[in-house]
Amino acid sequence: MSNKNIWYLPGPFHQYQEDVKALAKQNGLRIVDANATESRDDEAEDVPEVTVRQVDSASVLLIADSGDFDGAALQELIGKLNAERDGIVLLIEAAEGLTELEHPGAGELPIRLFHALKAIHEGVVTIEGERDGLAGEVDLLRAEVERLKATAEPVDNAEKIANLKAQLDAANVTYRANASVESLEKAVADLQQA
Structure with missing residues (x-):
């Protein structure tokens, strides 16, 4: 060309x-x-x-091929980092409710994260227990309120008056049309004594 x-x-x-x-x-x-x-x-x-576009450069570990290089130490470090990553992944799954929360066994970060998650879990369990206890108390208090309402509710006076008037009418006893409950009760009591 x-x-x-x-x-x-x-x-x-x-x-x-x-x-x-x-x-x-x-x-x-x-x-x-x-x-x-x-x-x-x-x-x-x-x-x-x-x-060229501006991009953030990522850190890269360059290993020179020299006599000072310890490949076994590097492999050990990579193994530790992989173990830490695996431990953190398991803890994340436990936090998401996918697995049980278990001690990771190794790695500084996973162990710290485990202790933090365990403390949070224990706090939640304590709060749930308190909530359940308070819910039981609420149920007892509601039952007590209903019992007190039942004892404090006045008996339906219209029904009671009608019953007393029926007893007096059956005995041919006269009474005022607007007589109070107490006067009707007294008249029925007098009727029963006679």
Whole structure:
């Protein structure tokens, strides 16, 4: 290719703010990943300007291949971290109610989390017990209120008056139409003594 239409651009191409494929098409260029080849044959001189997106970089542990490197220690550390992760996952599942809360056995963070969750669980159990005790007291108090209402409720005077008047009418005793309950009771009592 002698017309120099290759745009050597370091990949990955999604790292750029611009749509590099569309820019290449507009400018009649063919994109080649500059990281994939050292050759710069037919490199275009007039290429579009592009900007890399700003992303937070993640910490990466680079291990140099040297005599000081202790692979066994690294494997042990990775094993401990995996054990801690597994312990935390089990505790999260217990907190979500998927499993029983059990001591993780190892790892500083899982053990601390276990003790915190256990304290919370014990507090909830205590509160539930108090709630249930108070609910029992509420039921007893409601029953007592109903009992007191029943004893304090006045007997229906209209029914009592009608009953007393019926007894006096049966004995042909005269009484006032607007007589009080007490006077009707006295007249019925006098009737029974006679």
